[in-house]
Amino acid sequence: MTAVRRWCLVAVGVLLLVATPLAVNAWPAGDTEITARQLLDKVQAADDVAYSGYVEAVGGLSLPTTDEFGAVADLFGGASRLRVWWRSDESWRVDRLAASGETDLFHAGDATTTWDYERLTTTATLDALVFLPRTVELLPPRLARLVLTGVRPEEVSRLPAARIAGRTAPGLRLTPSAPQASITRVDLWADAESGLPLRVQVYGNGQGAAPVETSFVQVTLDQPAADVVAFEPPPGSQPRFGGVGSDSLLGHIPAAFESRALAGLPRVGGASPAHLFSRYGRGVTQLLVLALDYDVSEPLRDQLASAAGVVVDDLGSALAAGPLHLRLSPHRHYEPSWLLVGTVDDKTLRRAARTVYGADAAPAGMAS
Amino acid sequence: MILVELRKLVRRPRTWVTIGLLDALPTLVAILLAITDLGPRAGTGPPFLSAVLSDGTLFPLAALGIVLPLFLPVAVAVVAGEAVAGEAQGGTLRYLLVRPVGRTRLLMAKLVSVIAFVVLTVVVVAATGYVTGALLLGDQPLQTTLTTSVSGSALSATEVWQRTGLAMGYVMISMLGVAAVALFFSTLTDTPLSAALGALALLIASTLLLTLDAADALAPYLPTRYWLAFIDLFRDPILWRDVVRGALQQGAYVLVFLGAAWANFTTKDITS
Numbered sequence: 001m002t003a004v005r006r007w008c009l010v011a012v013g014v015l016l017l018v019a020t021p022l023a024v025n026a027w028p029a030g031d032t033e034i035t036a037r038q039l040l041d042k043v044q045a046a047d048d049v050a051y052s053g054y055v056e057a058v059g060g061l062s063l064p065t066t067d068e069f070g071a072v073a074d075l076f077g078g079a080s081r082l083r084v085w086w087r088s089d090e091s092w093r094v095d096r097l098a099a100s101g102e103t104d105l106f107h108a109g110d111a112t113t114t115w116d117y118e119r120l121t122t123t124a125t126l127d128a129l130v131f132l133p134r135t136v137e138l139l140p141p142r143l144a145r146l147v148l149t150g151v152r153p154e155e156v157s158r159l160p161a162a163r164i165a166g167r168t169a170p171g172l173r174l175t176p177s178a179p180q181a182s183i184t185r186v187d188l189w190a191d192a193e194s195g196l197p198l199r200v201q202v203y204g205n206g207q208g209a210a211p212v213e214t215s216f217v218q219v220t221l222d223q224p225a226a227d228v229v230a231f232e233p234p235p236g237s238q239p240r241f242g243g244v245g246s247d248s249l250l251g252h253i254p255a256a257f258e259s260r261a262l263a264g265l266p267r268v269g270g271a272s273p274a275h276l277f278s279r280y281g282r283g284v285t286q287l288l289v290l291a292l293d294y295d296v297s298e299p300l301r302d303q304l305a306s307a308a309g310v311v312v313d314d315l316g317s318a319l320a321a322g323p324l325h326l327r328l329s330p331h332r333h334y335e336p337s338w339l340l341v342g343t344v345d346d347k348t349l350r351r352a353a354r355t356v357y358g359a360d361a362a363p364a365g366m367a368s
Numbered sequence: 369m370i371l372v373e374l375r376k377l378v379r380r381p382r383t384w385v386t387i388g389l390l391d392a393l394p395t396l397v398a399i400l401l402a403i404t405d406l407g408p409r410a411g412t413g414p415p416f417l418s419a420v421l422s423d424g425t426l427f428p429l430a431a432l433g434i435v436l437p438l439f440l441p442v443a444v445a446v447v448a449g450e451a452v453a454g455e456a457q458g459g460t461l462r463y464l465l466v467r468p469v470g471r472t473r474l475l476m477a478k479l480v481s482v483i484a485f486v487v488l489t490v491v492v493v494a495a496t497g498y499v500t501g502a503l504l505l506g507d508q509p510l511q512t513t514l515t516t517s518v519s520g521s522a523l524s525a526t527e528v529w530q531r532t533g534l535a536m537g538y539v540m541i542s543m544l545g546v547a548a549v550a551l552f553f554s555t556l557t558d559t560p561l562s563a564a565l566g567a568l569a570l571l572i573a574s575t576l577l578l579t580l581d582a583a584d585a586l587a588p589y590l591p592t593r594y595w596l597a598f599i600d601l602f603r604d605p606i607l608w609r610d611v612v613r614g615a616l617q618q619g620a621y622v623l624v625f626l627g628a629a630w631a632n633f634t635t636k637d638i639t640s
Contacts, residue, residue, distance in 0.1 A: 006631035013627055017620045018589070054609060083607065095519065095603070099596055100415040100433075102518055102603065115520040118418055122520070218609065228605065234516040 029163035032170050032192050036156045039172050039190065044148060046141070046195035048088065052228075053165065053219035055082040057138040059212045061321035075133060076212060076321075084139055085224035093229040096135045105136055106231035113231050113239070122231075122239040140188070140214050144197035147174060147186045150282040162189050164198040165216040178285040180265060180348040182323040186284060194221055202284075204323030205345065211322030257289045257338070263352040265344070280342075280352075287342035287349070289356055292328075297337035301328055315353045318346065325349050329357055369473055373481035386443050387489050391496050393439060394431035398497070402504035415599045420505050423515055425525075427501025428494040428532055429602070432539050435493055436595055440486075440539075441546045441571055442564075447485050448550035449563030451478040452633065456558040471634045475551070479626065482547040486540050494536050519604040531606075535598040538611060542598075545591040545621030546571065552629040555636065588613070591621055 034042070059076035083095040095104040101117035114123045136142055151174055159171025169189035176183055187201045199215035233239045257278045260267050265280035265287055278289040292300070304310045304317040311318045316329040316338075326341040327349050338356050340349055377383055397417070401407065407418040414433035416426045452475075455461035465471065514522040523531070550567035557563055574590040577583040587593050594614025600607040 003631065003635045006634065010624065010627040010631045014624050017624065021588070054607075083603075097603075097607070100413070100418075100599065104519060117516075117518045117520065120419070120422070120516070231520065232522070234520050234522055235514050237516070237520075 025163075027163060029161040029168045031161040032168070034158075034170055034192075036158045036172060037153050039158065039170055039195075040148070040151070040153065040156050042195035043144060043172065043188070043190045043197055046190070046197070047145065049141075049194050049196045049221065050087050050223040051141070051196055051219055051221050052085040052224045053083075053216045055084060055139060055214060055216050056080070057082065057212075057214035059138075061211055061324055075135065075138065076324075080135065080138055082135060082138060084136075085228045086139075086141075087224055087226070087229055091226070091229050092136070093224075093231075094134075094136045094139065103135070104231075105134060106229060107136075108230070115231065120234075120237060122233045122237050124239055124241050138214050140197045140200045140216060143200045143202075143212075143214055144188050144190070147183075147188075147200070147202065147284045152177065152283075155283070159187060159189070161192070162199070164189055165219040167198065167219065168192045169198045174284065176284050178265075178282060180263065180281075180287075180344045181285040182320075182325055182345045183284045183343045184323075191219075191221070196221065202323065257291070257356050259355070262287060262289070262355060263344070263348045265348075265352075281344070284343055287340065287344050287352060289352070290339045290341075291336040292339050293336060297328065297339070298331075300339070301331065301337070304328060315350055315357070318349065320346065327353050329353065369469055369477040370480050373477045374484055377481050377484055383447075383485065383488075386447070387492050390435055390439050390443055390489055391493055394427075394434045394493060394497055395500055397430075397434060398427060398500040398504050415596060416602075419516070420501060422506060424501035424504065424506030425498075425515055425528060427505055428497035429535055429598070430501075431493050431497030432490065432535065432598070433596070436539060436542070437575075437592075440489065440493075440543060442568060443489065444482065444486055444543045444546045445550045445564040445567040445571075446560075448478075448482040448547045449554050449565075449567060450560040451482060451551055452554040453557050453560040453563045454554075457560060472630055475555075475626070475629055475633060478554075479547065479551055479622075482551065483540075483544070486543045486547065490536050490540050494532070517604040518599065518602045521604040523602075523604075531601045534601050538598045538601065538614065541615050541618050542595045544618045545625075548622045548625035548629070549591070552625040552632070555629045555633040588617070591617070593617070 057080040059078060059080075061076040081097040083097065084093070086092045090107070090109055092107045093104065095102050098118070103117070104115040106113040106115065110127045112125050112127060114125070115121075116123075137146070155174055155177050157173045157175070159173050161168055161170045163169070168191075170192055171187060171189045174186040174188070176185075182205050183202060184205055185203045187199075187203070188197050189199045190197045196219075198219065200213070202212040204211050259278065262278070262280045265285070266282065268279040268281060268286075280287045280289070301317060304319060305312070307319065309319060314330075316327055318325070318327045323343050324341070325344060325346055326339065328340075329338040331337065338353070340352055340356065342349070344352075398420075401417075401421060405421060407413070407421045409418075414430060414437075416430040416433055420427045420430050452461065455464055464474065514524060515528045517523050546567055549570055550563055553563035553566040554560065556566075571592060574592040577586055577590055578593060594610050594617060597610035597614045600609075600611055
């Protein structure tokens, strides 16, 4: 064999090795005849589907990194590798993998146990009414459930199917109709057979790339074994009780804002039982109003003062991170600070802030 | 031919000096940890290093984690880079090929010799790690025979041994790509140093590209991408995804670069 033939042989080998995985990934998925409405119904009916798999998520949101909100900023501001075993809403496990360890959530009933390998700590918490987002919120089925709540049939349209984690997944596009929306569209793909959402992309105002994308790269639709989602503290580890949601804001909310509507958005779910928060909006257009005490608001205010892209005006400090907008009221002595956060545009947030700050000085119940 | 190369490897003092130097760093780390009782902060440092303070049986893995990113590939690149170029530089390659030995067989024998070096090094580093870990590290009671997995579950001594064996095997496989690349460069030049530096340049480029989001599409093809996946063997259940991909990727590197070495070496003019 001549030298030229030998090198040709090597070149063909290289080509095959490089091109084979690319070709497999690019292989088109066979589409189905399902309509957008039918697919929406199928996805919304897939809440009880059990599954396990491996998820990769990427968040492009630059959130302030205070002690209270650092985990959230980390979650939505970078890449995450997750393993999940989901038996039901009451029994699941989500591991967030790191190069030298992992942080796991084990959920049973209304309690969640967090295992952190790098700190060798076990923390048990009871679920709270208001809590900061955790890794579980990055799972495609959970994020899809969140964005599809309250969606109207006329807001959805079909997207071509894609092959995700080896499964055929017809696509659905949600285009919010609310004028206050800062999320321009949500694209999701769900398993053709079960309706389980396999990939979700959330697009904000004026951004080309998806600020938040989460997708299965491996998925199995079998019921995970019970022992996989059960957690026994390792020998020598003393479980710590983190109270009613150590990651919650329950203990920090000193006041409440009550109104049937805010900035043109209706209140969701009536008054909150413990007057902890007020939620307004529909579907992916949501606005949350929280009153924060000094211990929470001041570190956040300090962080916002030094964060890039923060605007300080007469209505406090405002930050936009992709489609997520937040506004913290100016500091006032002996009064709680108001945090308004949601997927609404800045104009809506300013309008809401004027109403809330005014209501702060007036008796609760003043509506816009 | 293979036996000749293996004998040469074992008898060469340089082999043992290299292994000794590789072994020195984890041993020094174990001594420092034992004296200071200060582990790395959470999320920093090599895998398992923070855990060895309470469980010394994990130190073989920490030792492998210490040498894997830099020192082991440097040693492999030096040994593999020297395989053919060293013979050429010493003027012995001509005489080696005078014997009725095919060049392909010679290449295979050189590769087997480099693999044997990797196996020897990994075994020695892990064994030393076990001894130093058992003697110097770990504050849990002696009667405790269970080890905590990365996922928080308890692993029996048998499971720890099995998984440590798998991790050692995976680290050995991870070095095959470096060996094949350095061996290819070794057929291109008469200077062993150039061959070793060529392979190291590829590894440094790979490590750098892995830190860039813009190079995400290249990541599955980069030789260092799956090196640290051996930690996945200590998750519960074991996460095989990256381990399997890493092994397949190293196999592909061996196929390509050994093929290139073969294409180049079989008709190369040997002048030294």
